[in-house]
Amino acid sequence: MKKLGAAILGLMFITSAASAQQRVLDKVVAVVGNGIILQSNIESDYARYIYEAGANGLPPDMKCQLLQHQLTQKLLAQQAVIDSVTVKDEDVDFEVDRRMRIMKQRAGGQEKLEAFLKRSTIQYQDEIRPDIREMLTAQRMQQKITERVNVSPQDVKHFYDAIAKDSLPVYSKEVEVGEIVFTPALSKEEKQEYKDKLEAIRQRVKNGEDFGKLARVYSQDAASAVDGGDVGFFDRAQMVKEFTAAAFKMKAGELSQVIETDFGFHLIQVIERRGEQVHARHILIMPSITESSLDRSKSKADSVFKQLIGNKKIDFSNAAAFYSDSKETKFNGGMMLNAQNVNARTTYIPTELLDPQVALVVDTMKVGQISKPVLITSQDGHKSYKLLYLKSVTDAHKANLDQDFPKLKELAFENKINRTVSQWFEKKRKDTYIRIDAEFQTCNSLKDWVTTTTAQAKP
Numbered sequence: 001m002k003k004l005g006a007a008i009l010g011l012m013f014i015t016s017a018a019s020a021q022q023r024v025l026d027k028v029v030a031v032v033g034n035g036i037i038l039q040s041n042i043e044s045d046y047a048r049y050i051y052e053a054g055a056n057g058l059p060p061d062m063k064c065q066l067l068q069h070q071l072t073q074k075l076l077a078q079q080a081v082i083d084s085v086t087v088k089d090e091d092v093d094f095e096v097d098r099r100m101r102i103m104k105q106r107a108g109g110q111e112k113l114e115a116f117l118k119r120s121t122i123q124y125q126d127e128i129r130p131d132i133r134e135m136l137t138a139q140r141m142q143q144k145i146t147e148r149v150n151v152s153p154q155d156v157k158h159f160y161d162a163i164a165k166d167s168l169p170v171y172s173k174e175v176e177v178g179e180i181v182f183t184p185a186l187s188k189e190e191k192q193e194y195k196d197k198l199e200a201i202r203q204r205v206k207n208g209e210d211f212g213k214l215a216r217v218y219s220q221d222a223a224s225a226v227d228g229g230d231v232g233f234f235d236r237a238q239m240v241k242e243f244t245a246a247a248f249k250m251k252a253g254e255l256s257q258v259i260e261t262d263f264g265f266h267l268i269q270v271i272e273r274r275g276e277q278v279h280a281r282h283i284l285i286m287p288s289i290t291e292s293s294l295d296r297s298k299s300k301a302d303s304v305f306k307q308l309i310g311n312k313k314i315d316f317s318n319a320a321a322f323y324s325d326s327k328e329t330k331f332n333g334g335m336m337l338n339a340q341n342v343n344a345r346t347t348y349i350p351t352e353l354l355d356p357q358v359a360l361v362v363d364t365m366k367v368g369q370i371s372k373p374v375l376i377t378s379q380d381g382h383k384s385y386k387l388l389y390l391k392s393v394t395d396a397h398k399a400n401l402d403q404d405f406p407k408l409k410e411l412a413f414e415n416k417i418n419r420t421v422s423q424w425f426e427k428k429r430k431d432t433y434i435r436i437d438a439e440f441q442t443c444n445s446l447k448d449w450v451t452t453t454t455a456q457a458k459p
Contacts, residue, residue: 029436030067030435030440032078033074035078037074045069067446068446068449079428080140087133092132094233096129097279100124100232101231104230105226149413160401171407173351173393175351177336177388179334180319180324181384182373182386184290184383190290194264195260202258212230213228216229219283220264231282233279236276243259243266246268252271254270301387305370357377362388367390370389373385373386374386435450
């Protein structure tokens, strides 16, 4: 099983940027304007999907879909040249670096990845950079095509009225739930042992030991530890402020003091500076919550609960803003947001999307009720006490304008976006020379793409 996984992983990393000899043996499967799409482009994407979903999880026309995706990307990228739509070098660098970090993590480190690739990661990055640039350019061009799309209340009503009544979406039971989170905090004395541990590692680096080797052994950031603590390039907005502040003050090769963030304690070493981006590696030590800190958290939660239930001098929204440790909800009146509908920022959450621990408590509550402190364990194992507030319950129902206007507005917007893009492609396909290899001309999804009949033609 391991050998099969390695073979698929290796195949996943093959790209159209192959060696000259491979290109001679490659095949052009489509011509779009002044661009070409190679068989190897399709095969590498197909291998990646097999790796992620398994061969049985792919639709039978997957290669047709992949070619259609690349055709659309080529059209958008070529229009971007005409409209002077560009992407910054640092955006390309960031995306290349992001992909490389994922690949290194999956492969088990840089050395194993290079063994799969049969080339250095630096060489591979240079090979995929043109494809990444084209992808980002196409995305930017599509954003330009749809940037003026909006929907009015009248548009939403027309969209709703056009849906057959027996085809209206059915929404499951939804709730609005607020939270006040009390995260256990270590005392200064409790933190010191972890700071001392990282300080000892810092001294070992200063004395000549390899930072990367120490990161692999001691860092508790699983994503970067396997790669010697390397977190790749990042800008000022991508890391927590304490980490960013330290990294952007340093020169290449410098070693930081021990830095504290919400994640724990970090030792940072800058590898490279490039404009407004820094390439760094770090060692993370995460303090363990003590029973004493949990007790302190519980005591604070009990106190706030008594205030809310007792004298009524403070309401839940204000209490959340003042006491909650959750950065996601404290400035939203404590209300949780639907994670699957972040753009709409809706507080209506289908019960099946709630944390099962929260759902178990909410199921026993009445609307308007506040729970006693509940101990919740997150997916990453962190514990906190929460006060939960059930603001409303909406039973399962067919969509209607009164209850579901925000959801219907989002559906209407997506529909208008899709129609705008489809109309653009329909016009652009007619104005662009497109040739598709006979192997793919049987694809239903590609029938409207051929502008020249070339079933027997050889590219």
